Amino acid sequence: MGRFGRGGVVVGVVGVLAAGVVGCGASASEDDEPEQRSFALHGRTLTVDSDDSALEIVAADGNPSGNIRVTRWFEGSVVIGDEPEVTWAMKDDDRLVLRMHCSGFIADCGAKHRIEVPRGVTVKVEDGDGSVRARGFRDPLSIRTGDGSVHVTDTSGPLTLRTGDGSVRAEVASRDVSTRTGDGSVRVRLSVVPDRLESVSGDGSVSVTLPRATYRVSTHSGDGGVHVSVPRDDSSAHVVDVRTGDGGITVRTAN
Known part of the structure; x- marks a missing residue:
């Protein structure tokens, strides 16, 4: 009975771990304090390169600077593992790179970006998941x-x-x-x-x-x-x- 009991505990723990790793996905809409940032665009084309985020892309008037305006919402937690984070950067003058890093035990993250693009810009969006x-x-x-x-x-x-x-x-x-x-x-x-x-x-x-x-x-x-x-x-x-x-x-x- 003792050996069987210990085995049952091990199986039970493994089952809990397996269930916990799946997670259920946080909602970015729960972030009531989004961050905002502007990026300079050189040229008349923009590539939005995102790995895992919901995206809203808007052609906007009234932006004499010609910059790309980005608003970011993010909610995330990891019980065991590295702290989740999101990054944004303009690469090669015309590629807006958006990344979300969220991995570990019970990793639960969600991100959303609103991107305002000046008129007259050709836009290409590449989104892995979202x-x-x-x-x-x-x-x-x-x-x-x-x-x-x-x-x-x-x-x-x-x-x-x-x-x-x-x-x-x-x-x-x-x-x-x-x-x-x-x-x-x-x-x-x-x-x-x-x-x-x-x-x-x-x-x-x-x-x-x-x-x-x-x-x-x-x-x-x-x-x-x-x-x-x-x-x-x-x-x-x-x-x-x-x-x-x-x-x-x-x-x-x-x-």
Whole structure:
């Protein structure tokens, strides 16, 4: 009985440790005293390089200095291990690097950044893990995240959106739009007639809403219904390509 009891204790302790390492994820919204900082941008392009943070990217007026303004929220704790921290820095004059260091026993951290970008700047976002929201852009905008949803509004410049795992939403006035997700739904609503629209999902439904016009439409669904109600003409200069591996496709005209 004694040997069995000691073994039971060991198994119990291991189980507790295993459960404790997982953690549940702190919420950055609980930080009621966010930090703010400005970074000088040299040139008219910006790359936002983030490893693990929710991002809000905003094209802002009224910034005569031309600097990038960043507000950061962070909540984190580690029971056993190094103190969690977040860092920010401008590298190579045009790459904003955001990092979160959070590891150890019961590591529980969350970060969010709001980035205000002057008008006239081309923006490229590279986020390893986290949702991305963006609005207000007239210049080219590219967003790629490994794991997280993407949502863009009030934007008229060329648009490229990519996520490995998450939904994609765009309510924009862009004439050149490309969206892709490995696993998640896609919803695109355009307020102008596009020259080119490509929307792809590996696993999820795709819904596209377009202004009234005639389009050259191509669709493919590996497993799901396809409904196209916009006027079609194979010689149209307005090209719409919609594909999904598993899910329904809808291409319709806005009411």
